[in-house]
Structure formats: C-alpha cells, structure tokens
Amino acid sequence: MNVDLSRPILVTGASGKTGRSVVSRLVSGGVKVRVFVRRQEAGDELLASGASEMVLGDLLDDDALRSAIVGTGQIMHICPPMHPAEDEIAASIFAHGRDAGVSRLVLYSVLHPMIDVPHHRRKLIAERALIDSGLAYTILQPCRYMQHLAPIWKEVVATGIHRMPFATDAAFSLVDLHDLAEASCNVLTQAGHEFATYQLCGPQRLSQIDCAEILSRHLGRTITAEAKPLEVFLGDARKAGMPEPRIETMSKMNAHYDAHGLLGNSNVLHWLLGREPTNFATYVARDFPSA
Ligand SMILES: NC(=O)c1ccc[n+]([C@@H]2O[C@H](COP(=O)([O-])OP(=O)(O)OC[C@H]3O[C@@H](n4cnc5c(N)ncnc54)[C@H](OP(=O)(O)O)[C@@H]3O)[C@@H](O)[C@H]2O)c1
Numbered sequence: 001m002n003v004d005l006s007r008p009i010l011v012t013g014a015s016g017k018t019g020r021s022v023v024s025r026l027v028s029g030g031v032k033v034r035v036f037v038r039r040q041e042a043g044d045e046l047l048a049s050g051a052s053e054m055v056l057g058d059l060l061d062d063d064a065l066r067s068a069i070v071g072t073g074q075i076m077h078i079c080p081p082m083h084p085a086e087d088e089i090a091a092s093i094f095a096h097g098r099d100a101g102v103s104r105l106v107l108y109s110v111l112h113p114m115i116d117v118p119h120h121r122r123k124l125i126a127e128r129a130l131i132d133s134g135l136a137y138t139i140l141q142p143c144r145y146m147q148h149l150a151p152i153w154k155e156v157v158a159t160g161i162h163r164m165p166f167a168t169d170a171a172f173s174l175v176d177l178h179d180l181a182e183a184s185c186n187v188l189t190q191a192g193h194e195f196a197t198y199q200l201c202g203p204q205r206l207s208q209i210d211c212a213e214i215l216s217r218h219l220g221r222t223i224t225a226e227a228k229p230l231e232v233f234l235g236d237a238r239k240a241g242m243p244e245p246r247i248e249t250m251s252k253m254n255a256h257y258d259a260h261g262l263l264g265n266s267n268v269l270h271w272l273l274g275r276e277p278t279n280f281a282t283y284v285a286r287d288f289p290s291a
Helices: 017-028 040-048 062-069 086-100 118-131 146-159 177-189 208-219 230-239 244-260 267-273 280-287
Strands: 009-011 033-037 053-056 074-077 104-108 137-142 161-164 196-200 224-227
Touching: 009 017, 017 033, 017 177, 033 040, 033 062, 040 053, 053 062, 062 086, 074 086, 074 177, 086 104, 086 118, 104 118, 104 177, 118 137, 118 244, 137 177, 146 161, 146 208, 146 280, 161 208, 177 196, 177 267, 196 267, 208 224, 208 280, 230 244
Parallel strands: 009 033, 009 074, 033 053, 074 104, 104 137, 137 196, 161 224
Antiparallel strands: none
C-alpha cells in the first residue's frame, strides 16, 4: 500500500513534547502537517516552524475533531498523557477517520498497554478499538522517555542526587524522544507499516542507579540514586497543581514501576531507524553538553 502524502497528516497533541518532536521531524522532511491544538499561540508557533495548517479545538469537542479530520490523508493521534477520556477520544477519532476516508491511523500508545495501570488500560482499549475499526493502522508502543531527566536536571546538579518516585534498582528500556520522533516519521512516510504494532525501546536496561553512574561520569563527580518517598512525590504534585485523578494514576504507575520497572526490546526501533538507538550517555552529552 502506498503512503498518502498528497493530503496533510493530522497530528493531535501537536503542542506537547511528543507532538512538537514529531511535527518538527515531518516538517523537516517536507511533509504537509495539519496540527490540532487547543491554544491559538501554540498553533501560531507550530505554523511559524513549518506546519501547513492548524485546527483549533478541544479533543473532547466532537465537531472540532470531525472538521479537523476531513481532508487529511493520515492521522497521528497523540493523546494527552493520562487523560481520563483517552479511550473515548480515540473512539471518536477512529470513527471520524473512517467516515472521512483517511488512509491510515497511527496511534501513539505505550509499551505494555496490558499492564495493570489505569492509563495503560485505556490505551489498550484504544488499541483494540483501532484493530476492530476497519481502518489501516500502525500502533506505536514507546517505553519511558530518557527526557524525564530534564525536569529534575537542575536538582541533580544542585544536590548530586538522581531522585525519581520508584525503587533505585527498577529497570527501564529508556528511549530517546528524538529517536521516537524519527521512527514515527519513518512509519508515517514510508510504505509497508500497515497493520503493525511496534514496541519502541531504548538499547539499555537502566535503573536509577545505572543512570546515576552515567551522570557521575558525565559530570565528573558522584551522583547517587535515591527513591523519592511517596509522601514527598504527592506533596510536590499537589503543590504543582496536578489534578487529583492524575496524581492517583501516577501513584499507581509509580507503584508498578517500583515493583517491575518497564522493559522491552530495542530491535524494532533499531530496524525502523536503520541504526542503533541512542544510548543514555549519548542523550545526556547531547542535551546537557555544558554541564
Ligand atoms: N513520557 C513518556 O515517557 C511516555 C512514554 C510512552 C508513551 N507516552 C505517551 O505520549 C503521549 C504524549 O505525551 P507528552 O508527554 O508528549 O504530552 P504533553 O507534553 O503533556 O502534551 C500533551 C498535549 O495534549 C494537549 N492537550 C491536553 N488536553 C487537551 C485537550 N483537552 N484538547 C486538545 N489538546 C489537549 C496539550 O495542549 P497544551 O499545549 O495546550 O497543553 C499538549 O499539546 C501520551 O499519550 C503519553 O501517554 C509518553
């Protein structure tokens, strides 16, 4: 099946971390992108950086979704993280996509949607609905991003402690968001990815202890790993104004991470990129070079 690039690709969640990375990759490859955003200024920024079209609306507004989808060739659906209506939003997008005759739906899901964590479960429901929708699709299942270091970077440098709210030996196949954007762009623009589900993981098995060791080498001083206590995590989240349902979901996610980590395999990402996925030391050197 040929890839339809004559009509724009609709990207939802386009002003978020993942959305911006994916849009930037597509635009630099000369692909026409229609961004779905809920803030005019975010849309203006994306247009200035090369997006072709913008639709302003809320993902919960069915009419806005329908009109955003008409005239697009493919949809890259990136739902806001831990959205309580993720499965319903996905179902609406799939129905409108089918009605509008889009050629493929690419769903940005998560690694192991079947685990017992609320937002994984909602992504699993979305995956099932997509498989049953009659649309051609590709499902992307990324692991936890390396970029979760960015919000704690100043604290790491100031205190010498790498502190996230789960066990220091819980291991993850941390993956670089730049690699994910490149792989997403390849999937959207190259033929042959219909009806595929791709696990997208980094090349290492990394715990907080491993990350702290790599950071110690990078900074030339000792960084130690520490599990952030639950009550400190909850206090910080409430102080930052995080809504209670999201705090609850994050607590369940962190409890699962604490017990099991989140591990997958990097072979598929390697194949999609045509190179070894980025390792953690390379990511740190690239994003925090002056440290
Ligand atoms: N972070 C990870 O490690 C990881 C791993 C695997 C999968 N994922 C998945 O990746 C996806 C994207 O995560 P992210 O961290 O890139 O998200 P993010 O930076 O928080 O961005 C969320 C986006 O959704 C938009 N948004 C929120 N509510 C909306 C609404 N009601 N209507 C329209 N737009 C709305 C936001 O718009 P504003 O700019 O206006 O706020 C923003 O563009 C999530 O589904 C997450 O589960 C993440």
